[in-house]
Amino acid sequence: MRQVQLREEDKQLAALIAEAEAAEGLTILRAGKPVAKIIPFTVPEAGSALDAEREAARTELRRIMDHGYELGGYRIASRDELYDRD
Structure with a gap:
């Protein structure tokens, strides 16, 4: 270089x-x-290990989004529930 x-x-x-x-x-x-x-910019090839890692991360994120996220006893299941004010 x-x-x-x-x-x-x-x-x-x-x-x-x-x-x-x-x-x-x-x-x-x-x-x-x-x-x-x-440095030259390179685009990962389809089917590369990086694509597999990204897909696994997307799947895990989708799972969390679909089932809500546990916050010490309070479960947030939706955006509406997060911002609901009583």
């Missing part, structure tokens, strides 16, 4: 983003010390 001084990055942002996109990325330096990275 190439390193770039902040002054240089400020003047050539579009070109440096294109370079980061085509390679591993860039490290931005200020006074010789790393302060940020520009």
